[in-house]
Amino acid sequence: xxxxxxxxxxxxxxxxxxxxxxxxxxxxxxxxxxxxxxxxxxxxxxxxxxxxxxxxxxxxxxxxxxxxxxxxxxxxxxxxxxxxxxxxxxxxxxxxxxxxxxxxxxxxxxxxxxxxxxxxxxxxxxxxxxxxxxxxxxxxxxxxxxxxxxxxxxxxxxxxxxxxxxxxxxxxxxxxxxxxxxxxxxxxxxxxxxxxxxxxxxxxxxxxxxxxxxxxxxxxxxxxxxxxxxxxxxxxxxxxxxxxxxxxxxxxxxxxxxxxxxxxxxxxxxxxxxxxxxxxxxxxxxxxxxxxxxxxxxxxxxxxxxxxxxxxxxxxxxxxxxxxxxxxxxxxxxxxxxxxxxxxxxxxxxxxxxxxxxxxxxx
Amino acid sequence: xxxxxxxxxxxxxxxxxxxxxxxxxxxxxxxxxxxxxxxxxxxxxxxxxxxxxxxxxxxxxxxxxxxxxxxxxxxxxxxxxxxxxxxxxxxxxxxxxxxxxxxxxxxxxxxxxxxxxxxxxxxxxxxxxxxxxxxxxxxxxxxxxxxxxxxxxxxxxxxxxxxxxxxxxxxxxxxxxxxxxxxxxxxxxxxxxxxxxxxxxxxxxxxxxxxxxxxxxxxxxxxxxxxxxxxxxxxxxxxxxxxxxxxxxxxxxxxxxxxxxxxxxxxxxxxxxxxxxxxxxxxxxxxxxxxxxxxxxxxxxxxxxxxxxxxxxxxxxxxxxxxxxxxxxxxxxxxxxxxxxxxxxxxxxxxxxxxxxxxxxxx
Numbered sequence: 001x002x003x004x005x006x007x008x009x010x011x012x013x014x015x016x017x018x019x020x021x022x023x024x025x026x027x028x029x030x031x032x033x034x035x036x037x038x039x040x041x042x043x044x045x046x047x048x049x050x051x052x053x054x055x056x057x058x059x060x061x062x063x064x065x066x067x068x069x070x071x072x073x074x075x076x077x078x079x080x081x082x083x084x085x086x087x088x089x090x091x092x093x094x095x096x097x098x099x100x101x102x103x104x105x106x107x108x109x110x111x112x113x114x115x116x117x118x119x120x121x122x123x124x125x126x127x128x129x130x131x132x133x134x135x136x137x138x139x140x141x142x143x144x145x146x147x148x149x150x151x152x153x154x155x156x157x158x159x160x161x162x163x164x165x166x167x168x169x170x171x172x173x174x175x176x177x178x179x180x181x182x183x184x185x186x187x188x189x190x191x192x193x194x195x196x197x198x199x200x201x202x203x204x205x206x207x208x209x210x211x212x213x214x215x216x217x218x219x220x221x222x223x224x225x226x227x228x229x230x231x232x233x234x235x236x237x238x239x240x241x242x243x244x245x246x247x248x249x250x251x252x253x254x255x256x257x258x259x260x261x262x263x264x265x266x267x268x269x270x271x272x273x274x275x276x277x278x279x280x281x282x283x284x285x286x287x288x289x290x291x292x293x294x295x296x297x298x299x300x301x302x303x304x305x306x307x308x309x310x311x312x313x314x315x316x317x318x319x320x321x322x323x324x325x326x327x328x329x330x331x332x333x334x335x336x337x338x339x340x341x342x343x344x345x346x347x348x349x350x351x352x353x354x355x356x357x358x359x360x361x362x363x
Numbered sequence: 364x365x366x367x368x369x370x371x372x373x374x375x376x377x378x379x380x381x382x383x384x385x386x387x388x389x390x391x392x393x394x395x396x397x398x399x400x401x402x403x404x405x406x407x408x409x410x411x412x413x414x415x416x417x418x419x420x421x422x423x424x425x426x427x428x429x430x431x432x433x434x435x436x437x438x439x440x441x442x443x444x445x446x447x448x449x450x451x452x453x454x455x456x457x458x459x460x461x462x463x464x465x466x467x468x469x470x471x472x473x474x475x476x477x478x479x480x481x482x483x484x485x486x487x488x489x490x491x492x493x494x495x496x497x498x499x500x501x502x503x504x505x506x507x508x509x510x511x512x513x514x515x516x517x518x519x520x521x522x523x524x525x526x527x528x529x530x531x532x533x534x535x536x537x538x539x540x541x542x543x544x545x546x547x548x549x550x551x552x553x554x555x556x557x558x559x560x561x562x563x564x565x566x567x568x569x570x571x572x573x574x575x576x577x578x579x580x581x582x583x584x585x586x587x588x589x590x591x592x593x594x595x596x597x598x599x600x601x602x603x604x605x606x607x608x609x610x611x612x613x614x615x616x617x618x619x620x621x622x623x624x625x626x627x628x629x630x631x632x633x634x635x636x637x638x639x640x641x642x643x644x645x646x647x648x649x650x651x652x653x654x655x656x657x658x659x660x661x662x663x664x665x666x667x668x669x670x671x672x673x674x675x676x677x678x679x680x681x682x683x684x685x686x687x688x689x690x691x692x693x694x695x696x697x698x699x700x701x702x703x704x705x706x707x708x709x710x711x712x713x714x715x716x717x718x719x720x721x722x723x724x725x726x
Contacts (some may be wrong), residue, residue: 266647267651270649277645278646282642284629285629285659288632288659289659291660291661293527293656294656294657295655296650296652296656297654298651298652301623326605343591
């Protein structure tokens with residue numbers, strides 16, 4: 001199924017749906033996806049807005065983020081430290097929300113938060129550690145950024161790039177998934193904060209143009225070009241740092257071209273998520289020849305550094321070093337389609353959904 | 364061919380040979396090995412002892428070390444930064460030697476050195492950087508250690524374990540090739556210097572007994588036991604640090620059992636050296652799930668730290684924390700057999716050859 005056909009199949013799913021402030025709207029797992037998600041995998045339900053009990057708050061959703069991991073949630077493989085979902089459960093997803101009623105001593109009405117909201121327009125929460133809620137300071141930046149650069153995607157980009165990549169000025173760098181949520185942040189931090197020279201890999205001429213405007217000095221279009229040949233031309237001296245969002249053959253091509261003391265950051269492997277059998281890496285011993293390392297990271301382990309990371313990101317946005325890029329789908333009814341966008345490589349920047357737009361005010 | 368048959372085939376190669384101080388004896392590449400080395404791959408030659416020219420020294424060989432990489436040298440694959448050998452060339456190999464004549468301003472007669480001697484009983488050298496010669500201090504320890512713990516094997520063990528492994532007290536560690544040259548040093552440094560808890564993997568009951576006496580708290584016999592099952596039993600909480608000397612399925616089994624923030628050191632891949640096609644790693648993405656890293660190293664990059672590493676090793680030997688283990692084959696004529704020992708898993712500790720025993724005196 002080509003992308004346009006697949007995505008138009010989601011139109012009928014959302015066509016007759018809309019939300020208001022008088023009820024609770026939710027998206028649930030209907031069927032476990034096999035391969036890419038289809039409209040049949042999602043169920044829309046409507047109910048009463050719940051009342052917070054003692055020690056709880058009522059949260060009202062403004063934005064929800066979309067991430068490739070969500071298909072694993074729906075498949076019940078319990079990825080990434082979240083509870084395993086069963087058919088009928090509300091889908092996991094982090095979002096930006098406002099406290100609209102509070103019976104919790106630590107949270108006040110009017111505060112903005114971001115954390116594990118799930119695909120719902122309201123949520124009653126005791127603000128447990130499991131949900132990983134963080135206050136969003138009112139700093140003059142849009143609330144939408146809490147579903148992107150000032151949220152878990154931003155933490156992933158920062159932790160992966162600085163925490164694992166050990167980047168150095170002048171590093172000859174390669175970045176796959178360069179037009180994506182994490183990629184578009186990493187390319188800008190690499191170029192504008194550290195001073196790396198970044199070759200970005202993305203799919204199609206539009207994305208390649210985009211990444212050249214967002215930190216990359218050269219672009220490889222994986223849909224029309226041979227990655228190995230282009231790397232040989234663009235990186236004749238090899239690679240110091242490869243930030244990997246795709247895995248598979250692209251990772252192998254970079255392993256074959258490492259310089260001494262190179263670093264590979266394993267951030268994502270979207271090319272592998274729909275393979276029937278895992279990709280097998282034939283050349284990991286290149287790490288030995290070049291004194292190099294390959295490091296993965298699990299973003300939740302970096303939560304203790306949340307405040308410092310958000311301070312960095314906020315400062316760079318205000319300095320103009322980091323331009324936030326979000327691909328915002330309008331309307332909660334379009335969440336399934338927004339998720340499908342990711343797998344068909346449609347989004348540029350962080351994929352998210354505006355449930356209600358920006359809040360009027362915010363303390 | 365079983366090990367005993369293969370190794371006895373080397374007996375006839377050495378039977379009629381011996382060396383003296385009146386001539387130069389050398390072992391050369393006769394045929395490029397296909398798979399394991401055979402007696403037909405080696406040629407013994409006798410010639411005149413060369414005279415050093417201006418700026419050169421004459422070195423007299425006392426010990427030579429054996430390493431798995433030597434088969435690659437003989438195959439002409441030019442591994443590890445050394446010159447590519449042609450049939451007829453003297454085989455590369457590091458050893459311990461004494462300066463017996465000097466016309467070089469920086470080296471005095473009577474000094475002991477270790478470096479790239481090649482498989483020969485004398486060598487004239489201009490002591491170039493390429494040969495990587497180091498002075499051996501006269502510190503009361505045997506000169507033989509320069510072909511082991513106080514030589515390149517010691518640097519490999521130290522650089523890999525400390526430089527890449529980032530070891531911490533209490534680390535739940537796994538070590539393959541635990542009875543080998545590097546392995547027997549790493550197990551003792553891990554247990555006695557850092558305080559790691561080391562499960563060692565080795566082949567056969569004798570080696571398993573040996574490693575339990577040299578730093579390992581438990582042993583897995585890969586020849587008779589299932590490594591995965593035994594790791595599940597011995598490491599039910601997983602692995603913090605895996606020091607890999609073998610690669611292949613053992614590496615895969617450890618990747619599947621990593622704890623958070625684990626480290627894998629890629630030191631050697633002897634299980635892969637005779638495969639027709641490279642081993643393919645199916646589960647490298649486990650590094651992501653566990654915030655872990657896999658790091659290779661190329662020992663020559665660590666040469667700048669030579670003196671500091673040798674000071675560490677010497678101190679630990681004198682403190683009793685590191686017991687040097689060398690498997691010394693007597694007689695230069697037995698060099699081919701000593702090399703074959705490595706591939707048949709015969710050696711315990713560092714495999715080396717005594718050409719002339721210990722020197723009488725040494726400045």
